[in-house]
Amino acid sequence: MPSMTLPRRPALATAITAAALLSACGKDPKPAAPAVPEVAILTMATTNVALNIALPGRTAPFLLAEVRARVDGIVQERRFTEGADVRKGEPLYLIDPAPYRAAVKSAEAELQRAQATLASNVSQLNRNRVLVKENAVSKQEFETAEAAQLEAAADVAAAKAALDVARINLGYTTVTAPIAGRSSVSAVTQGAYVQGSAATLMTTIQQIDPMYVDLQQSSSEGLALRREIAAGRVRMEGTDAAKVSLQLEDGSTYTRSGTLAFSGVTVDQATGSVTLRARFPNPDKLLLPGMFVRASVSQGVRQGVMRVPATAVTRTPQGTATVMIVGQDNKVALRTVRTGALVDGFWLVDDGLKAGERVIVSGVQKLRPGTVVKVAAAPAAPAAAPAATAPAAATAARQE
Structure with missing residues (x-):
């Protein structure tokens, strides 16, 4: 009998060891804790923003004179060079x-x-x-x-x-220049018959230094600006409020700044716009009448406004503007805001945010309200540009 029980002990130990190993392998590992998303924020603070509006326009001469015949007769001489500058009173034609x-x-x-x-x-x-x-x-x-x-x-x-x-x-019979300026193409030649009764056009003279730029501003934009001024949110700061800069047809910037000569008081019924006229010095004769330009017109300074980067603002299907903010407990919350003008890549926030609140400016794509996040070092709000431009289309896109 002893000879029969001894071989069983090693087999039993082996079976127990294998069972323990199988039990250890079948046990589930402990799941790792999910990573806390990290976001960049911008702490809200009020600042003053210069409001400029970009408007299309065309150049126009400061003075325009059509030289016409005042007596009947045959043109004997043309005494000026076409396209040249002429002085006031300089002889242009001689009629017999x-x-x-x-x-x-x-x-x-x-x-x-x-x-x-x-x-x-x-x-x-x-x-x-x-x-x-x-x-x-x-x-x-x-x-x-x-x-x-x-x-x-x-x-x-x-x-x-x-x-x-x-x-x-x-x-x-001696036709003289009524103004000083640049002459255009002669409409009559030597030997032509002109009539004073018909006021035959002979040539045109344009004074192009200084030069006018006629701009068109929508009446709604003008109305919004007047309301901002009346509410004290926009102030017109002396002569700085009338400054106008110019971008030429080739995209270059005109080196000299202009001033706002006047703003129209009548709305064009066909276009719904008001005419603004700016005056620019043009000693180099770079600006010519009829050129298409874009002007940036200073329209005051918005006081005590908060700015949010455009990338941080999302909109619902209904067009409502929203931002993600981080609360004191580092939880994400969705906030509805009312935006004003888009100025230099930043939305001006009219309502919905308070100074000191933290707005998420990056990493909002996969966030949900209530999510706990890790806040990166909060960057300081960038200083407002002294001459930020508010395009006309963006100014009109005001969310109520």
Whole structure:
């Protein structure tokens, strides 16, 4: 019997060991704790933001004069170079003056005749004045002589006026520049017949230094700005509020700044816009009439506003603006806000946030309200740009 039980002990120990190993392998490992998401935040603080609005426009000359014929005749000379600058009063054309010189001489002769008649009548009147006292002539003869003298004086006045007209018409044969500026293409050539009655266009002169820029602003934007000013949220700071900068057709920036000359007071019924006119110095003649430009018009400074990066703002299907904020317990909450203008990549927040609240600016894609997050070092809010631009389309996109 002993010889039969000894071989069982090693087999039993082996079975127990294998069972223990199988039990250890089948036990589930302890799950690892989920990672806490890390987000970057921006702590809200109020600041002042310069509001500029970008508007399209076209350049227009400061002065524009159409040079037209004022007498009839044949053009004998053109005395200027097309496209050149001309001075005020500089001769531009010569219309055949011969008929008008003859008219002046005829008017001079008529004046001399009228003056001679007047002198004769004055002498006759003086003689009759003495004779009527001596009853040498009748009172009727004296009155007739007096009327003749008055009529002769009127003839002299009419002759002088006719001579003045003749001299003026002779002067019109030399066509001069009414303003100083740059001449355009001549509309008539030597030998052409022009008419004063039809006011034949001969050329055009434009003064382009300074230069006007006519801009169009929607009436809704102007209304919103006036409301901001009335509420004290926007202040017009002296001459700085009237500054205008210009971007040319090729994308370059015009080196000289302009000033706002006036703002229209009537809304165009066809376009719903108001005309703004800015004035720019143009000594280098870089700006030409009719150029398409974009102007940035300073419209004051928004006081005590909070700014949120555009990337931190999301919108619901209904268009409501929302942001994610981090509470004191580091839990995420969804906050509805009301945004104003988009200025230099930042939405101006009109309502929904308070100073000191922490807004998530990155890492919001997979977050849900109530999620606990790890907050990165909060960056300071960037300083407001001194000349931030608020495009017209963004200014209009105000969420109520």
